Amino acid sequence: MTPNEIARLQAYLRRNFGNDKITVNPPAKKGQPVEVTIGDEFIGTLYRDEDDGDISYAFNMTILSEDLPNIAPAKAK
Numbered sequence: 128m129t130p131n132e133i134a135r136l137q138a139y140l141r142r143n144f145g146n147d148k149i150t151v152n153p154p155a156k157k158g159q160p161v162e163v164t165i166g167d168e169f170i171g172t173l174y175r176d177e178d179d180g181d182i183s184y185a186f187n188m189t190i191l192s193e194d195l196p197n198i199a200p201a202k203a204k
Contacts, residue, residue: 128153128161128175136161136173136184160187 128136130153137151140163151173152162160172163186171188 128173132175133161140186163188 133151133153137149140149140151141147146165148166150164152164154161160174162169163171163173171186174185176183176185
């Protein structure tokens with residue numbers, strides 16, 4: 128991804144999620160996906176896809192079950 132694409136994606140994510148701490152980091156090596164962080168916390172990766180001249184971006188976030196809080200189950204109605 129170009130630096131301009133990365134800046135645009137970062138602005139988009141910050142605006143849509145209402146969080147100015149979201150950062151889109153350039154890849155360490157060419158060809159790798161960009162990493163998305165909130166503060167110092169890694170939250171996922173962004174991939175660029177081009178198909179027949181159309182460009183799209185896919186955000187992939189993996190959530191480990193061990194990271195989920197314990198919450199009482201919702202009561203059935």
